[in-house]
Amino acid sequence: MDFHLTDDQEALRKGTRAILAGRFSPREAMDAPGRLDRDLWRALGDAGFFALALDEAAGGVGLGLPEAVLAFEEAGRALLPGPAVATFLAAGRVPGAAEGTAVVTAVDGVLVPWLAEADTVRGDAAEAVPLRSVDPLTPLHRVPGAGRRASAEAVLLTAAEQLGSAGRTCEMAVKYAREREQFGRPIGAFQAVKHLCAQMLVRTETARAAVYAAALTRDETETAGAKLLADDAATRNAGDCLQVHGGMGFTWEAEVHLHLKRAWVRAELGRTAAEAEETLAEAL
Amino acid sequence: MDLTYTAEEEEFRAHLTEWLARTLPGLPPRPDPLDWPGRRVYDTGWQRRLYDAGYAGLHWPVDAGGRGATPTQHLIFLEETEKAGAPYVGANFVGLLHAGPTIASEGTPEQRARWLPPVLKGEAVWCQGFSEPGAGSDLASLRTRAWRDGDDYVVSGSKVWTSHAEVADWCELLVRTRPVSEAVPKHRGITWLAMPMDAPGVTVRPLRTLAGSTEFAEVFLDEVRVPVSHRVGAENDGWRVTMVTLSHERGAAFVGEVVACRRVLGDLAREARANGRWGDAVLRRRLGRLSAEFTALWRLTQWNVSEAQRSGGVPGAGGSVFKLRYSHARQELYDAAAEVLGAGALDLGHEWTMDRLSSLSYTIAAGTSQIQRNIVAERILGLPKGR
Structure with missing residues (x-):
């Protein structure tokens, strides 16, 4: 047993982070909200992001779900907009998805992200109506009725994005707490602030263990648990990050609100907390 | 992975x-x-x-x-x-x-x-003489004194929260061998001694916990003579020697308990299904969340063990992360057990009631949650020291 990342997995994580940092910034995306950057999508396709788990014979990279989880953790960390999970899962099934030349979205529960920008929609979105989305970087539609249940893989990759966001907001809070001075010292020297940051790390690391393990076991109950804990880590860490940023955290300019709003959106995708908890209870 | x-x-x-x-x-x-x-x-x-x-x-x-x-x-x-x-x-x-x-x-x-x-x-039992009435979270402020007299240290003071003191043969004892001064910080004057519990001058008094049990004791030391050869590490270097010990405590102490908690959770679900409370969605969802929690704690244990394996057996700072989450989760588990039992949770005859009481010590013993958060914030996240 060695739960930690292999050297190849570490390299994949670093490489994905570098590609995302070089090609995308949330601030620039905010200049054209609601528009998907097709160049970025193709660049991700060229880098093998969408074809990561596709067989090499089918033109993919031939890696597994654990590697996909690491890549989506980075996507969540970077606040990557777009229906990345649906496009990834469509690779090899929908032409162009693996290459990033096609944008694929899916009905997930009662929501459809990025419907207007997608080339292909999985599920029935004929009667979808637009919402005024709380997340400026995720346009949303809503379908009537019970909707379409996301696959276990979609649930896990969404959880991985939440994990990435949770880790990022923890870092942002720590960085700000070390720089921002009040009462003549960095606010991170005060226990009240310090303890918020410590709890953020605890949530992140607990969610990390849950998400990575679910990627290895592919167990449906464990996946539901991973989503539950990752949702909790992402939403609560973003809230605490906002609190550590004080008044600055309440501004449009700060990136914090984008993490919080995206975390709220993802919490409704895949499995909601209520669905996950019922799945977990049923298995007891 | x-x-x-x-x-x-x-x-x-x-x-x-x-x-x-x-x-x-x-x-x-x-x-x-x-x-x-x-x-x-x-x-x-x-x-x-x-x-x-x-x-x-x-x-x-x-x-x-x-x-x-x-x-x-x-x-x-x-x-x-x-x-x-x-x-x-x-x-x-x-x-x-x-x-x-x-x-x-x-x-x-x-x-x-x-x-x-x-x-x-299994021939010798040890107990721990670290905490004092005036030195809990601030352990380095301990005041039990030891001074040299020929080949012995002479020790006077008192210790508290000493498990198994009544039946122990030896006590790992922290004593102050150099007074605190401007030049000597409090953690630079501490020495680690192995003290025989049957030495003259050692008095053990049981300490009753809120659970009614007497698993801890107070230990009073009145000019107890401990040979200098019983000192482990150098004089005044006991703080460093002790830190080796404490990291072991957080390393592996709770593995069996996480396994046990997962079993208890299954028992809670069985009991709730049997007594009709399973129909309560709030309770059911609470148990579902706890299931995610304890599965994740088991995975976190495996994660920390993998880290220790890579570092050659040294427990890492992940122990503090684990302890913070686990101690809280254990209390949540037994609060949920009380909800499953209803009025039955007021019966001390039920083992879950006793476990609920003892779970209250988990966020205090072996470093309170507040101290653990300081450790995580300062040693892992690199936030500045300060109160």
């Missing part, structure tokens, strides 16, 4: 479970929880069986008499003994997890030869 066990690890597990199945039915009946001498006999008897089977001091280095097992093998040992319902480490806790590893790592060859084998064989 790999959660599968190697063939060697699986073989280790198979031998262990086979041995447990063969050995456990032959154990004597468990003693009454209030019978401390009886518990000592039971706990040391179990340790002797482990020794004879080659499982004693599994995680200790070979040159200290241990098996030099990997952290993963130790994890398997703790997991399988708990699953099989084997006795807990009990009275051997301090010897095996605090004092022993400290002596193994910091003691002289003579000290190791003298003190380690009896711990492994």
